[in-house]
Amino acid sequence: MRSYFTGVIGYVFLVLFLALGGGIFCLTTLFAMSAEVSSFFTYMLIFSAVILPLLTMKSFSDERKAKTEQLLLTAPVSITGMVLGKFLAALTMFSGALLFNSLYFLILYRYAEVKTAHLIGNFLALLLVGMTFIAIGVFVSSLTENQLTAAVGTMGIILLFLGVGVINSLLPAAFWLRYVFDCVSIFTRFQTFVNGYFDLSSLLYYISVTTVFVYLTIRVYDRRRYN
Amino acid sequence: MKKIKEKLISWFRGERLTGSAICALVIGVIIAFNAIVYALTVAFGLYLYSPDVDDLTISGSTDALFAEAIEEARENDEKVRIVFCRAKNRFDPSSSTFEDDEINKFYITAKQFEERYPDFIELAYLNLLTKRMTVGNSGEEELVDITDYQVKDETGGKDEYYPLYSNSVIFVSNKPGRDKRYIQDISNAAFVMESLETGSYSSYNGEEVIASMAMWVLADEHKTAYFTTHHGEVADITFANLLTCAGYSIEMLNLRQVDVVPDTADLVVISNPNKDFETATENSSVYPEIAKLENYIENGGNIYVALDPYVKKLYALEEFLAKYGISFAESDDGKLKHMVRDSSNAITADGFTLVAEFADSELSNTIESSVRLHNDGGVIIREAAALNLNSKLGASPILVSSGASAVYEGKDRVDNKGNYCVGAASSFITEKGNESNIFVLPSIYISANDALAKKGYSNRDFLYSVFDNLFGMENVPYGCTPVYRRDSVLENLTMKLAKIYTAVILSIPAILAVGGAIVVTKRKNR
Numbered sequence A: 001m002r003s004y005f006t007g008v009i010g011y012v013f014l015v016l017f018l019a020l021g022g023g024i025f026c027l028t029t030l031f032a033m034s035a036e037v038s039s040f041f042t043y044m045l046i047f048s049a050v051i052l053p054l055l056t057m058k059s060f061s062d063e064r065k066a067k068t069e070q071l072l073l074t075a076p077v078s079i080t081g082m083v084l085g086k087f088l089a090a091l092t093m094f095s096g097a098l099l100f101n102s103l104y105f106l107i108l109y110r111y112a113e114v115k116t117a118h119l120i121g122n123f124l125a126l127l128l129v130g131m132t133f134i135a136i137g138v139f140v141s142s143l144t145e146n147q148l149t150a151a152v153g154t155m156g157i158i159l160l161f162l163g164v165g166v167i168n169s170l171l172p173a174a175f176w177l178r179y180v181f182d183c184v185s186i187f188t189r190f191q192t193f194v195n196g197y198f199d200l201s202s203l204l205y206y207i208s209v210t211t212v213f214v215y216l217t218i219r220v221y222d223r224r225r226y227n
Numbered sequence B: 001m002k003k004i005k006e007k008l009i010s011w012f013r014g015e016r017l018t019g020s021a022i023c024a025l026v027i028g029v030i031i032a033f034n035a036i037v038y039a040l041t042v043a044f045g046l047y048l049y050s051p052d053v054d055d056l057t058i059s060g061s062t063d064a065l066f067a068e069a070i071e072e073a074r075e076n077d078e079k080v081r082i083v084f085c086r087a088k089n090r091f092d093p094s095s096s097t098f099e100d101d102e103i104n105k106f107y108i109t110a111k112q113f114e115e116r117y118p119d120f121i122e123l124a125y126l127n128l129l130t131k132r133m134t135v136g137n138s139g140e141e142e143l144v145d146i147t148d149y150q151v152k153d154e155t156g157g158k159d160e161y162y163p164l165y166s167n168s169v170i171f172v173s174n175k176p177g178r179d180k181r182y183i184q185d186i187s188n189a190a191f192v193m194e195s196l197e198t199g200s201y202s203s204y205n206g207e208e209v210i211a212s213m214a215m216w217v218l219a220d221e222h223k224t225a226y227f228t229t230h231h232g233e234v235a236d237i238t239f240a241n242l243l244t245c246a247g248y249s250i251e252m253l254n255l256r257q258v259d260v261v262p263d264t265a266d267l268v269v270i271s272n273p274n275k276d277f278e279t280a281t282e283n284s285s286v287y288p289e290i291a292k293l294e295n296y297i298e299n300g301g302n303i304y305v306a307l308d309p310y311v312k313k314l315y316a317l318e319e320f321l322a323k324y325g326i327s328f329a330e331s332d333d334g335k336l337k338h339m340v341r342d343s344s345n346a347i348t349a350d351g352f353t354l355v356a357e358f359a360d361s362e363l364s365n366t367i368e369s370s371v372r373l374h375n376d377g378g379v380i381i382r383e384a385a386a387l388n389l390n391s392k393l394g395a396s397p398i399l400v401s402s403g404a405s406a407v408y409e410g411k412d413r414v415d416n417k418g419n420y421c422v423g424a425a426s427s428f429i430t431e432k433g434n435e436s437n438i439f440v441l442p443s444i445y446i447s448a449n450d451a452l453a454k455k456g457y458s459n460r461d462f463l464y465s466v467f468d469n470l471f472g473m474e475n476v477p478y479g480c481t482p483v484y485r486r487d488s489v490l491e492n493l494t495m496k497l498a499k500i501y502t503a504v505i506l507s508i509p510a511i512l513a514v515g516g517a518i519v520v521t522k523r524k525n526r
Helices: A002-006 A009-030 A038-056 A061-065 A069-074 A079-111 A116-143 A147-168 A176-184 A186-194 A200-226 B002-012 B019-044 B062-076 B102-116 B206-218 B237-246 B289-298 B315-322 B362-372 B449-453 B459-470 B495-525
Strands: B047-049 B080-084 B121-127 B132-135 B141-143 B169-173 B181-183 B191-195 B200-204 B223-228 B248-253 B265-271 B302-306 B326-328 B339-341 B353-358 B379-382 B387-389 B395-400 B406-409 B412-415 B421-429 B435-441
Touching (some): A002 A009, A002 A079, A009 A079, A009 B495, A038 A079, A038 A186, A079 A116, A079 A200, A079 B495, A116 A147, A116 A200, A147 A176, A147 A186, A176 B019, A186 A200, A200 B047, B080 B206, B102 B206, B169 B206, B181 B206, B206 B237, B237 B459, B248 B265, B289 B302, B289 B315, B289 B435, B315 B326, B353 B421, B362 B459, B379 B421, B387 B395, B435 B459
Parallel strands (some): B223 B248, B223 B265, B302 B435
Antiparallel strands (some): B080 B169, B121 B132, B169 B181, B191 B200, B326 B387, B339 B406, B353 B395, B395 B421, B406 B412
8 A cells, every 4th residue: 555655656546546536526516516326436437437546557567577476475474465455545545535525415415405324325335346357457467477467458458347338338228248238237236227227136246246357366376386 | 973073074075076067066056155245135126225215295386287177076076097008906016916106106106196186186007907996995897898997999990999008008087978088108108218128318307298188088078189290290209298298189181181170279389390391383183282271260260380490491481470460580592590599597508508598478378377386387388480570460479588599590690789589479360350379489399308308397287387378278287396317418418518528538548658658668668
């Protein structure tokens, strides 16, 4: 966690996140004179898809490039602990920034009736999506020593998950593949939250995808340790 | 047993599998688990939280409207049949073909009408594939001729029928010979859609649609409203829907192609033109449009005019209206209209969205009294210009701005005495002895979607009252309460405050950026 603030990446992430998040909030609510929050979360989803890879790109790739990976692998810390530590550090950065963004919504309570349950659900959904993106980013970062490759690779995978939802709209309604894409699409799952539903299957989906990618990262390092 | 146990443990630890196989197994288990939970969620709606269900209960405001019609219908053994183009079981939530869509909401409303007025309303279900219909709760299916439930498309001389879709609804009498009413897609007629992608809507007025359609079916005569064309008029679908609910049929009128306004025109609507109407010129052999309108007025016609005050001056049209005592207040050169703003009482920060009051005139009082029987709210109007009236020519104010309002020519305030006329009517007896009425609204907003759907305001009932008391339209569906799904306007937030909040919000990352730069620089310099 400290490494984010010894360099510039932590500050850059926080500044960008707070600036753009604040800007999106102002444009979609204050200037639109509306307490309707769906647009804010939809834009934040897309924005997170771009900015979170920047947060995770140096998680492991930097270690490989600086040749400090050996220290990590020989340290008296389990691989699982190491990977989870990196993952949770990035998640903490993201959660903190998101929590700060959530404070802006207190302004809306003064001027309109805000559906608190809906708002909390949306924030939780964004946190879950962020958690998933971070897990993907950490995994891709473990595969390469080039940070840019890690960032681009992460964005590619995230866009694939998001793009599946777009493809769905082009398929005939009864086509079986649509059902499969609905299951897999991060965007479709997120829209359920935006529409006011707190969906158990979507909650499990995000946790599952995160688990899969964290597990894959552990497996990558486990293999690397013994190779 | 011990060997089996050891084998299972070694499998669990992955000692017998390669890394790839373990990954594949883990991923496979997770996918399978997710698929099962997803299927269960879709089947049983396993939501930890779901949004409030809309209360679609009808208000009962149609009791008065239907009272006379029910008596007559009983005498004639007649009923209004609401035909849904879906099999009955598709409205059953326990059926696998059930869809919770807009037509289902409309069905819920229609069902309540059937239960409240069982001698007057009946529902029918027409299966478009099998061409069989079930009426009410009988359960018996009868083969029908689909064309009995289709409306003819007579535009352009065609002899075809409008197609029926699963979202279509037909209103018809159970007695042959009556005209039918056809709604091709109920989501356009009864819903103000907020988002087509998510299917969310801001308001729903199924009660009003059913009430008006039922009255229309049973009416012996139908009035027709003609919308003028070829002057850049705005296709105001919302206003057209409102006229339809009031009982009008809608037609288009190209004044250049007719010699006179048709005799069937009970109302002519001039909806936000941006080109002027033709007047007589020395070289013109065309019977000018303005003269046709004057002729129509002379024969007892009614005109509804909505004008965008930001459009360039329409000399001929404004001169026509001035003959009947209604003109715009404007700058000396005629280029700028006097726009009304009310910074203290407006509901948007710029002062242009006002809550208009009823003026102190006989006609306004009549219109207001009809509105107040059903609705206490004000009339919301935006971007309105002030009108000057000549009462000697029959003009009287209907809507006025508050005493705190002012008028502006562009950015310059020219007057602030308040009580400016923002809606007027001219009611008079013509030289031929016919009663004629003109209603002028110097704004395009009063009948916009969000104005009509706005909770707590009476725009719908106000316009119905104008149709009723000014244009003589009977049986308008007053008081039908729209269901509001979202009401999320930021009240009392001015643009100035919004800018202050924005500045504060954006200053935080700016301070963080500066602080971060200082910290990083200091660290590097150590």
